[in-house]
Amino acid sequence: MQLTETVSGVLSDRIVSLSESQTIAMAKKARELVAKGIDVINLSFGEPDFQTPQYIKDAAKQAIDDGFTFYTPVAGYPELRQAIADKLKRDNNLDYKPENIVVSTGAKQAIANAVMCLVNPGDEVLIFSPYWVSYEEIVKLAEGIPVQVVGKIENNYKVTAQQLEDAITSNTKLVMYSSPCNPTGSVFTKEELEAFARILEKHPQVHIIADEIYEYINFSGKHHSMAGFDFIKDRVITVNGFSKGYAMTGWRVGYLAASKEIADACDKMQSQITSGTCSIAQKAAVGALKGGKESAEMMTEAYKRRRDLVLDLLKEIPEIKTYVPEGAFYIFPDVSAFFGKSWEDYQINDSMDLSMFLLNDANVALVSGDAFGASQCIRFSFAASDEKLTEAMKRIKTSLAKLA
Template sequence: MSSSPHSVRFNDRVAAMQPSATLAMKSRAEERRRQGHPVVALSAGEPDFETPKPISDAGVQAIRNGFTNYTENPGTLELREAICSKLDRDNDLSYTPEQVVCSNGAKQSLALAIHALCDEGDEVLIPAPYWVSYPEMARFSGAEPVPVPTDVDNGYRLTPAALEKAITERTRLLILCTPSNPTGTVYSPDELAALADVLRDHDGIYVVSDEIYEYVLYDAEHRAFASLPDMKERTVTVNGFSKGFAMTGWRLGYMAAPGPIAEAAGKIQGQFTSAPSSITQKAGVAALEMDKEPVEEMVSAFRRRRDVVLERLRAIDGVQCPTPEGAFYAYPDVSAFFGATAPDGSTIEDGGDLCFYLLEEQDVALVPGPAFGEPDGLRLSYASSMEDLETGLDRIEAGLAALR
């Protein structure tokens, strides 16, 4: 007799895994759109620009040339050599192709690094606010995610004192994201050096440095964590093509790591997915070799939008918002509105309640702070048209003004 679908037994780690809050909000917003509501979505984590033509042309040419078979598991030698050249040129980092693993997006690269390095009982330090997938990746590896609180007053930066306090004998990994999703924070070279000073006193702790927003910078300098003295041998640098080159759907990311870590990550990938798309890899080579003018134009547009968003948010009484120095997100503190009563009589308890109130009552989609480990805030993406941003900000302002 066949069993009922309700009696299916799942892996405990899958059963405990939380769904992505960003994808959940996107689905909720799309459902309201299907119902006829004029939703403005300021929740997306992807550029609203087309992939630059040289990249698309390279993908098309790959198809026409019949470059459609499997490639080497860690990626083609051509692409890995191009990545090594990029790391040397942009980040003052010297790697060989054997130390680079190309994957189906930087998200997969992160998961590979965490699973290669972490075991049951290990602890993974994650500064909060954090990208929603970091804790779930850690849990699925058997490790325990340990959020490390940061402060809105210093731009949500992890301090050396907070890092030192969080380290235990079980600490295995620190995940850093700069420029940051969800806050737009960029750590200066001096700030990264101060964190490295702490880690030098603790052998056996590795760093996964998520640098996917490297090219989306406004008022700051990007410094690769692995380029700091003594840090290369204990750092996995993760990057990719989705954000800086508007290639989200192409699915291409990579890691650069010490040889044994790259080898272990490649072994995992070989059993789960094998190499990324051959076509996408050709497009990736073109991205690294093309003139960066389209990227610069995109970032200039993001800068203009950021300035509008900051001006509008800071004009709302009760909203506190640090200046995003990179990426395309703002993370305002909206805790002044907690405890307020909505027009329907419900109480706003945290950023999650506030986001769903704004979606249901004002048709503007944001991502709630609890998903990022910082419930006092919410994430607003300005990877949207200026028209949508102005409309969305009008609705946010009206929604907040209606709270009592």
């Protein structure tokens, strides 16, 4: 949604041209229907349906009792930055010191910090597409030029090394991608990442933001990091956080790991916008890292089962073109077979029309693929109970059968 109904000249061009996050917008519409007493199944939001593990809550309670109620260092408590550095070494074999870590109010802020610190007006930013909704808008805020590099469903939506090489120009400043990917769930292998790294090695002006927020929700085996290749490590900004793997969405704690030059710049940027992240949430994050990955592994097993359930149910709708996501908790099917169809007053011209039809007719909230750079798709989140997913797929099948 854009602010097009404002008085001319009151608001900045920056905010008028900025799009609202469609995931948040769809969730808002779903809540409006729920407020009217309608039973809506919300599969639009990228949020675990699990409670934050108790040992993390206990760490937060202890922090309150111990008096951690004051301003925090901009880049995060030293204890948390050290714990993150230890985690990166343990899980990813990446050598970082606390001075390379900046803790932010969610991974989104970490990404925004990095983009604002690297991109000048007119710089091109290559975004692997489909992409997370905020990448393009953050680049626009930095006055950069977003350039989509589009992966095909036949390759699980993964961009190839040749596509990356073909897209780089003398104006390219940054590459952005996520793995596991939101919205597709695709996961890059070590070999695929190395192929990207070898290409980027030839372009020293290009930095890379590797969004690894779904690292622990991986069904394909070991997670691999672009920063694992030493010959480009200093140009990689690794972004991660606690929302997905630890079911800590409301705690708002994310972080980046980068060269000291970039980390210092992000510290400087953040100091003028939000300062340090919530003290209690940071202490909870320390507890999360010290508590291991058992809860994350349990949740991942549940997500894998739910993925398989949804894929089986979608097979009953042959017009929907699917694939097998290897991580995260989304499936991003091609629904273009329904474009041009209609039912009563509903005319389906694109995925936004289809998502609104399913919200109002099936009472299932999904997100249009336009938000992710793929207008032929719709994003389903399977971060919901088996019962809700089964009912949602039943409703969707019934509603789609009405279209002709």
